[in-house]
Amino acid sequence: MTWLITGGAGYIGAHVVRAMTAAGERTVVYDDLSTGAAERVPDGVELVTGSTLDGERVARALADHEVTGVIHLAAKKQVGESVHLPLHYYRENVEGLRVLLEAVTSAGVGAFVFSSSAAVYGMPDVDLVTEETPCVPMSPYGETKLAGEWLVRATGHASGLATASLRYFNVAGAASPDLADTGVTNLIPMIFERLGAGEPARIFGADYDTPDGTCVRDYIHVVDLAKAHVAAARALRAGPGRALTLNIGRGEGVSVREMIDRVGAVTGQVRAPLVVPRRPGDPASVVASAARAHTELAWKAHHDVQDMITSAWAGWVRTHPEADTRPEAGARPVAGPTDLPTTPA
Secondary structure: OOEEEEEEOOOHHHHHHHHHHHOOOOOEEEEEEOOOOOOHOOOOOOOEOOOOOHHHHHHHHHOOOOOOOEOOOOOOOOOHHHOOOHHHHHHHHHHHHHHHHHHHHHHOOOOOEEEEEHHOOOOOOOOOOOOOOOOOOHHHHHHHHHHHHHHHHHHHHHHHHEEEEEOEEEEEEEOOEEEEEEOOOOOOHHHHHHOOOOOOOOEEEEOOOOOOOOEEEOOOOOHHHHHHHHHHHHHHHHOOOEEEEEEOOOOEEEHHHHHHHHHHHHHHHOOOOOEEOOOOOOOEOOOOOOOOHHHOOEEEEEEEEHHHHHHHHHHHOOOOOOOOOOOOOOOOOOOOOOHOOOOOO
């Protein structure tokens, strides 16, 4: 079986490619390289450069490589940007998916794994978010992911395509420093950026109804997330016609203040955080129930928050040599990339 992985040159995509190939699956990467990097694609895996909006290019890639399954990760994913550019997000995330699914069904591909997001839930007022929790997205990004799930499910019902929509929670960490997240739109790299510049990390609101007053989120190591894709791909191959929607998280919440403290302990950059006003739309707590993923895929997360921070910091040091990475007086030394245990993808 050959899997086409769209967005396979990106941060999450590169980890999925490595996890799939390590599991013995044949993979081909399809990426427009707008945010991905060709050097992330491992030797022996072919890279096809193209947009999911280019139906002819997609159809040719499916035929040329005799693709039998697709893992679709290519998407625009910045919540704030989506508010300002909703048409762009709907075009890339929804129309791009429609074009891809049209090519997939025409080619007779049998399995389709869709990269969704916890952003579909919006501001859930529950301790643990299950797949039955009502979806009320609060941004165009979240809306496009929910619309994508609907489109994937409807296509599967109509054509017999086996589908799985994986709702990622907060992804962090890296399998190796060269695969680390280079963006600064997620909490951990945002903290790194502030501390590396000699500035305090920011807390957006400290008066939430949570144990320490700051927002609580569920974090998932990207290596565990990648393995969830392997499990989903194999489940679809074993069960033609299946339609799965699954949370991918750890089921454990970590507050913003706790995360800042943990980052300080790993990096040695210990500075009191700066509390600023709340950001509109930030829910107090979003923590996943991953029970269904365990039942359906025999999958569960194994890496903890310490693994995420340590591996992410090694990647940050590698790509930001200008950052001030000297530990504060009395702080624990910083772990360098060569000090980290090797984590298999």
